[in-house]
Amino acid sequence: MGSAKKSSNQARQARIAEMRRAEEARERRNRVLTIAVSAVVVAGLVVGGVFLVRSQSDDSSSGTASDGKTSGKFVTGEDGVRTWEGNLGRNHVTEKVSYPAEPPVGGDHNQVWMNCDGDVYTKPLNNENAVHSLEHGAVWVTYTDKAPEADVEELAEKVKKTPYSLMSPNDEQQDPIMLTAWGHQRTVTGADDPNVDEFFEKFVQGEQTPEPGAACTNGLSQ
Numbered sequence: 001m002g003s004a005k006k007s008s009n010q011a012r013q014a015r016i017a018e019m020r021r022a023e024e025a026r027e028r029r030n031r032v033l034t035i036a037v038s039a040v041v042v043a044g045l046v047v048g049g050v051f052l053v054r055s056q057s058d059d060s061s062s063g064t065a066s067d068g069k070t071s072g073k074f075v076t077g078e079d080g081v082r083t084w085e086g087n088l089g090r091n092h093v094t095e096k097v098s099y100p101a102e103p104p105v106g107g108d109h110n111q112v113w114m115n116c117d118g119d120v121y122t123k124p125l126n127n128e129n130a131v132h133s134l135e136h137g138a139v140w141v142t143y144t145d146k147a148p149e150a151d152v153e154e155l156a157e158k159v160k161k162t163p164y165s166l167m168s169p170n171d172e173q174q175d176p177i178m179l180t181a182w183g184h185q186r187t188v189t190g191a192d193d194p195n196v197d198e199f200f201e202k203f204v205q206g207e208q209t210p211e212p213g214a215a216c217t218n219g220l221s222q
């Protein structure tokens with residue numbers, strides 16, 4: 001009897017020990033799983049928070065870009081010229097480019113430029129080709145259907161007399177008449193606005209030109 005009882009106690013203790021080992025193993029697995037799940041949740045919250053902050057930042061900073069090689073923002077000077085402070089990509093691309101401004105002031109562009117030897121176009125241009133002209137030091141005059149016809153005609157005559165300039169309609173822009181050079185842009189009130197001559201004098205083949213002296217002919221025309 002004593003021997004049987006002793007054997008039974010040993011078996012019970014062995015089962016208890018086995019159950020404890022199994023329980024400890026389950027607890028270890030649960031702790032590992034809890035830590036892993038917590039890490040995933042925290043990572044998700046961090047990523048979500050960063051995305052939200054970036055989205056809010058992007059929404060609150062109109063006219064900024066951070067895609068590819070282009071990043072920065074516009075700063076308006078006392079003379080009314082908006083200057084892009086940051087980087088402007090200069091890669092040749094074949095696809096459409098999402099520019100942070102309309103008209104764009106620079107960035108990645110098509111390898112073929114628009115002819116800009118005093119060329120006046122009657123249809124909107126592909127931004128990717130016109131930006132290449134800006135890289136060569138051209139000033140781009142654009143206007144909407146709200147621009148007075150007399151001003152459009154007078155500006156066209158000025159462009160025709162000015163190498164390294166081009167002109168085209170652009171109904172996507174905010175103001176009726178705008179002048180654009182690589183990294184610089186301004187709105188003018190009309191053809192007789194003195195800022196027109198000042199902008200041309202400063203930016204036609206100006207210091208901002210990435211490729212001074214590059215061709216404005218033998219490119220693309222309408």
